[in-house]
Amino acid sequence: xxxxxxxxxxxxxxxxxxxxxxxxxxxxxxxxxxxxxxxxxxxxxxxxxxxxxxxxxxxxxxxxxxxxxxxxxxxxxxxxxxxxxxxxxxxxxxxxxxxxxxxxxxxxxxxxxxxxxxxxxxxxxxxxxxxxxxxxxxxxxxxxxxxxxxxxxxxxxxxxxxxxxxxxxxxxxxxxxxxxxxxxxxxxxxxx
Numbered sequence: 495x496x497x498x499x500x501x502x503x504x505x506x507x508x509x510x511x512x513x514x515x516x517x518x519x520x521x522x523x524x525x526x527x528x529x530x531x532x533x534x535x536x537x538x539x540x541x542x543x544x545x546x547x548x549x550x551x552x553x554x555x556x557x558x559x560x561x562x563x564x565x566x567x568x569x570x571x572x573x574x575x576x577x578x579x580x581x582x583x584x585x586x587x588x589x590x591x592x593x594x595x596x597x598x599x600x601x602x603x604x605x606x607x608x609x610x611x612x613x614x615x616x617x618x619x620x621x622x623x624x625x626x627x628x629x630x631x632x633x634x635x636x637x638x639x640x641x642x643x644x645x646x647x648x649x650x651x652x653x654x655x656x657x658x659x660x661x662x663x664x665x666x667x668x669x670x671x672x673x674x675x676x677x678x679x680x681x682x683x684x685x686x
Contacts, residue, residue, distance in 0.1 A: 504583040507594030509557040513581060513601045517542060518550045519608045522559060522581065525551075527674060530566040530574035551575050581605075609678050616676075627673070645681050652679055 504510050513519055520540050525531055533548040540547065551573075554560045558578055566574035583601070588594030620631055640648065656677060665671045 502579065502582070503587060504581065505587045506557075507588060507591055507597050509559075510583055510588075510594065510601055511597045512553055512557050512559065514597060514604055515550070516604055516608060517546075518554060519604055521547060521550050522554055522577070523608070525554075525560050525575050526577040526580070529560075530563040530576040532572045532574055534572070548573075609676065612676055613678075649679070649681055 513522070517540060521536055524536055524539055533544045533551055536542075536547045536551075537544040551560065555562070555575070559581065560575045561578045563574040563576040564570070566576070581601075583598060585595060585598040585602070588598045616631075620628060638648075662672060
């Protein structure tokens with residue numbers, strides 16, 4: 495899995511527009527977290543045909559977000575895909591480009607909608623999980639007063655903490671399985 499800090503910012507509006515399609519966002523998230531994967535393996539995960547998934551994989555590859563992983567193939571026939579970089583962008587990078595700014599805000603909305611979908615599915619599943627998982631899952635919505643520079647610093651601090659928990663194996667040394675966890679972080683100015 496690529497390191498968030500090592501991933502370059504997407505400053506090309508055309509490359510960013512790749513993520514205006516909700517299915518592409520889901521495919522990318524799966525390749526990023528579960529890869530390497532084939533179109534055939536991804537298709538049932540996203541409820542789409544392998545040919546449609548293959549089209550979206552090629553589009554993600556065209557802009558360098560994913561790439562083929564020939565070492566993952568056992569027979570050389572199936573194309574395995576792995577993430578090459580994370581999606582990282584700011585709306586400020588497109589301040590002088592109206593089409594780019596529109597794409598950035600659209601992508602932010604698509605990402606939020608996909609996160610909401612994942613949250614709803616997780617809440618339904620959490621009801622049937624063990625008490626330790628029910629206790630561990632959390633929501634927090636602190637309201638802060640910050641400058642733009644302080645908000646940026648807070649984000650960088652949070653990413654440093656998150657990076658300590660990345661790339662952990664599927665289970666602990668004593669065999670306890672690890673679940674996939676989506677940690678969603680948003681920081682933005684608002685009006686009450």
